[in-house]
Amino acid sequence: MLKYYNYDIVFQEIPDEVTLAINITHCPNHCEGCHSPHLREDIGEVLDFDALDRLLARYADNITCVCFMGGDRDVACIENLAKHVREKTGLLTGWYSGRNEMPPHPMLFDFVKLGPYIPEKGSLKQRTTNQRLYRRNGEDWEDITERFWKRGS
């Protein structure tokens, strides 16, 4: 079972998409310099199909993508939630993971961000980052991390 702390409609996490980003708690990763320490605590509301349906009822008409921010503790649950979004709405799905490996069923997602946060390498916005955002194109994955890099950065 996963829980979420909050959510927001965002424009930068997934390039070219209007995304409902759901911030999931009880993160099992131990990134040095974690940017969101509160997300490591076991707090928040249960994120099940009912909770997801309530969010979709409010926002599905105004977004193009649903992205799960975290949830490495229960990958099967994230996959089930992504499948539910797909079947219920046809919206694009994304997952921001701190892992280095694709999930067992990657085709349930249109976008997957991999990699832990390493302070000296920086976030997705920095060219030195170890993190990667992939966009699915059929059965292939394209690394679109450079979309976060501004010219001259």
Ligand code: SF4
């Ligand atoms: S993945 Fe790393 S940076 Fe993100 S909430 Fe978990 S510990 Fe913090």
